[in-house]
Structure formats: structure tokens, C-alpha cells
Amino acid sequence: xxxxxxxxHHDLELRERACSRRDSSYYFEDGSCILxxxxxxxxVHRSLLSRDNSSFSTLFTLPQGSHxxxxxxxxxxxxxxxxxxxxxxxxxxxxxxxPPELQIVxxxxxxxxxxxxxxxxxxxxxxxxxxxWALDALQEHVNRxxxxxxxxxxxxxxxxxxxxxxxxTHLALIENTEQxxxxxxxxxxxGHDRLLNSxxxxxxxxxxxxxxxxxxxxALADDLNLRSLRGAAYLEVxxxxxxxxxxxxxxxxxxxxxxxxxxxxxxxxxxxSGYWQLTRTWERFRTNPPTFFHGPTCxxxxxxxxxxxxxxxxxxxxxxxxxxxxxxxxxxxGRLRQVQKEYDRSGPTYMTxxxxxxxxxxxxxxxxxxxxxxxxxxxxxxxxxxx
Numbered sequence: 567x568x569x570x571x572x573x574x575h576h577d578l579e580l581r582e583r584a585c586s587r588r589d590s591s592y593y594f595e596d597g598s599c600i601l602x603x604x605x606x607x608x609x610v611h612r613s614l615l616s617r618d619n620s621s622f623s624t625l626f627t628l629p630q631g632s633h634x635x636x637x638x639x640x641x642x643x644x645x646x647x648x649x650x651x652x653x654x655x656x657x658x659x660x661x662x663x664x665p666p667e668l669q670i671v672x673x674x675x676x677x678x679x680x681x682x683x684x685x686x687x688x689x690x691x692x693x694x695x696x697x698x699w700a701l702d703a704l705q706e707h708v709n710r711x712x713x714x715x716x717x718x719x720x721x722x723x724x725x726x727x728x729x730x731x732x733x734x735t736h737l738a739l740i741e742n743t744e745q746x747x748x749x750x751x752x753x754x755x756x757g758h759d760r761l762l763n764s765x766x767x768x769x770x771x772x773x774x775x776x777x778x779x780x781x782x783x784x785a786l787a788d789d790l791n792l793r794s795l796r797g798a799a800y801l802e803v804x805x806x807x808x809x810x811x812x813x814x815x816x817x818x819x820x821x822x823x824x825x826x827x828x829x830x831x832x833x834x835x836x837x838x839s840g841y842w843q844l845t846r847t848w849e850r851f852r853t854n855p856p857t858f859f860h861g862p863t864c865x866x867x868x869x870x871x872x873x874x875x876x877x878x879x880x881x882x883x884x885x886x887x888x889x890x891x892x893x894x895x896x897x898x899x900g901r902l903r904q905v906q907k908e909y910d911r912s913g914p915t916y917m918t919x920x921x922x923x924x925x926x927x928x929x930x931x932x933x934x935x936x937x938x939x940x941x942x943x944x945x946x947x948x949x950x951x952x953x
Contacts, residue, residue: 586640589651592658599626602643606651614661621691649687656683660696671703678707682748689756697756704749705761708768743782746772754790766794773802780807784833787941797940803829804837805894832946840944844896847936851902855881858928861920873921876914884908899940902933 588607597609599622615622625644637644646654659680660668670676681704688697746769753762769786772779783799786792829837855878864873884890884905893900906929913922 586643588640589655592655592662599637600640600643601637601654602645603649603651603654607640607643608654608658610658610661617661618693618695620693649690653683653687656680657687660684660688660700671700672706674707674710676703676707678704678745678749681707682745682752685752685756689752698758701753701756701758701761704752705758705764708749708761708764743778746779746782747786750786750792751790754792763794766792769795770798773799777802777806781829784829788833793941796944797937797942800837800840800944801940804841805897836944836946841896843943844898848895848898848901851898851932852885856925856928856932858921858924861918861924864918864921869918873917876916877921877925880909880914881905899933899936902929902936905929906933 586602586605586607588609593607593609594611595609596611598612599610599615601608601610612622612626616626617623634642636642656679671681681700685697685700685704688694688700746765750762750765750769752758753765769779769783773783780799780802783795784803787796787799858877860870860873864870885901887904887908889908890901890904893904906926909926909929913926917925
């Protein structure tokens with residue numbers, strides 16, 4: 567499956583053929599199809615590669631003309647571009663493994679890198695059943711392993727990682743960044759919604775534990791256009807992060823504290839725009855409490871003016887309280903939740919029970935609406951639906 571015909575790629579092909587070597591695990595003497603990936607030759611069975619209506623099954627049915635058929639000898643292999651020998655080796659393991667060997671993918675000892683490679687190669691060459699199997703195993707593994715514990719050194723190990731030495735922490739974060747990025751990119755590439763949702767949920771947990779993951783989530787949300795991740799990631803960075811120009815290097819300080827991370831000019835604009843829009847939203851809430859429909863008893867007893875007055879006075883008092891003012895000006899959700907706590911603790915005295923329930927329901931709906939629209943606060947288009 568050689569996708570290029572340029573002189574540069576032709577020279578590369580000649581060099582790879584000249585120094586190619588047979589794979590120690592998947593070059594079978596009775597194989598019927600020789601593949602070249604970078605400098606490694608694989609000799610496998612066409613019958614296996616033709617399964618599941620894969621791209622190989624179509625390739626093998628194409629007429630070869632007067633030329634010698636590709637894949638029949640080491641000198642004329644089928645060349646696969648864009649893959650690594652290690653990735654294809656993992657894929658072949660899934661094709662050739664016996665049922666007892668395959669059971670490991672459903673255990674806590676599953677190799678995430680292996681499963682990622684199997685799913686990616688399966689997706690590329692249209693092995694749909696194998697792709698779904700690998701993605702389901704990944705999704706099960708991610709959900710099985712709590713974010714605060716992991717026995718695998720290649721996956722997030724929670725407090726054990728964060729409390730280790732600075733060098734170990736930095737290396738673990740780099741490795742986890744690569745693995746988390748590959749997982750979420752794979753989920754989106756393959757359109758596996760359950761794995762994508764699991765990865766978004768995991769990243770939302772991790773960003774609350776370490777600012778490193780908030781920056782990672784912000785970058786992934788931009789690169790992959792993940793609305794479900796953008797709002798939470800940008801809000802976390804806006805509230806807790808410190809950042810510099812793109813020329814600065816990202817990482818951690820020697821004492822383990824996050825050093826300023828380079829962000830792009832576009833991200834800076836989104837953060838500033840989001841901050842401005844959120845502060846405007848809070849100012850409108852501060853001066854105009856959420857409206858609600860009064861209950862039947864309130865309307866029947868001509869109590870509505872007094873009910874409104876009690877609600878407004880409560881709102882003005884609590885929105886300028888110490889607990890609310892201690893939160894950031896743009897932390898609209900946090901401030902509204904704090905008002906909600908005060909309301910549950912001691913709501914307005916002169917309101918009917920029906921109106922109290924209606925007012926709380928209106929406040930809850932406002933919080934939910936802001937949470938749903940949070941990604942729009944940090945989008946290039948900005949927030950359309952104004953409060």
C-alpha cells in the first residue's frame with residue numbers, strides 16, 4: 567500500500583529494502599504475504615489479513631498485470647507506510663493469539679500501548695470487529711482503573727506519582743501525557759463515543775488534581791474540537807494557571823510545583839474573552855436575581871410583592887457575603903453554588919414553601935445553563951445566548 571511516488575520516497579524505499587530484516591516473531595516460513603514496514607519484513611498468512619472485509623481483502627483481489635505480484639518475496643514486498651514495526655507486531659499478536667492469551671486484555675495487567683496500537687492499525691486497514699474489540703477493552707480498562715490508583719507505571723498513578731521525586735514526577739507526567747493524548751485521539755478517530763466520554767471524564771478528574779492536566783485538556787480540546795472538555799479545561803487554567811509566551815518551555819519546577827506553561831496567542835485571547843464574559847455574567851446575576859413563577863398560594867393570598875422583596879433582599883445579601891466574595895470574580899458557577907448552599911441553610915423567611923422551591927429550582931437551572939454554555943465562553947465565536 568505505497569501511497570507515494572515521489573523521488574524522495576522512492577529513495578527511502580530502496581534504502582529500507584537494502585537494510586531490511588526479517589521480524590523474529592512474525593516472519594513465518596509458510597507465510598503467504600510479505601510486508602515491509604520501515605526496515606522490518608513480516609511474512610504472514612493472507613487468509614488472516616483478508617478477514618473482516620479488511621482493506622487487504624480488496625488489495626489481494628486487484629489484478630497484478632504482467633508484473634510480479636507484490637508480497638511474494640523479500641525483494642518485492644507490499645510496503646505499508648505510516649506504521650511502525652512495533653505497532654504492526656501488536657496488531658499481528660491480536661490476529662494470531664490463542665483465546666487464553668487474549669484474556670489478558672480484560673485484566674488489570676492489560677498493556678494499554680498494545681491495545682492502542684491494535685485499535686489504530688485495525689481502524690486504518692478496516693478490521694472493524696478487531697477495532698471494536700480493542701476499543702471496548704480500552705474503555706473497560708480506563709473505567710476499571712480509578713484515577714487515584716494504578717499499578718501500571720505507564721498510566722496515571724495518582725498520589726504515588728505526584729508525591730514521588732521531582733524527576734520521577736516529570737517523567738511520569740510526560741509518559742502519561744503521551745498515553746492520554748493517544749487514547750483520546752484514538753477514541754475520536756474511531757468514533758468510539760463510550761471511550762471518548764470515559765477519557766473526557768478521566769481528564770476532568772485529573773485536571774482537578776494537577777494543573778498539568780488542565781493545560782493538556784485545553785490543548786486537546788482545541789486540537790480535537792472537544793466541546794465537552796473545553797469549558798472545564800479553560801476555566802481551570804483561567805482560575806489556577808500562570809502562563810507565558812509560547813517561547814517558554816513547559817514542565818515542572820524542582821520543588822514539583824508547576825512552572826508557567828506556554829500557551830498560544832489564540833488561547834490567551836480565549837482566556838481573556840472568557841474571563842470578560844464570565845465577569846459580565848456575574849454582574850448581571852448580582853444585580854438581577856433569577857426569576858421564578860410564584861406558587862398558587864402566593865398568588866391567592868396577594869403575597870407576591872412581599873415574596874419578591876424577600877427573594878431580592880436575600881439575593882443581595884448573599885451575593886456580597888464573604889463566602890461568595892472569596893471566590894474569583896469570574897467563578898460564576900462557584901459563586902452561584904455558594905449562594906445555593908446559603909439558600910439551603912437558611913433561605914428567605916417571608917416566602918411561601920412553593921415559592922421557595924420554585925426559586926431554588928430557578929437557581930439550579932441557571933447553574934446548569936452556565937455549565938452547558940461554558941465551552942462557548944471560551945470559543946472563538948463567543949457566547950451567543952446572553953443571560
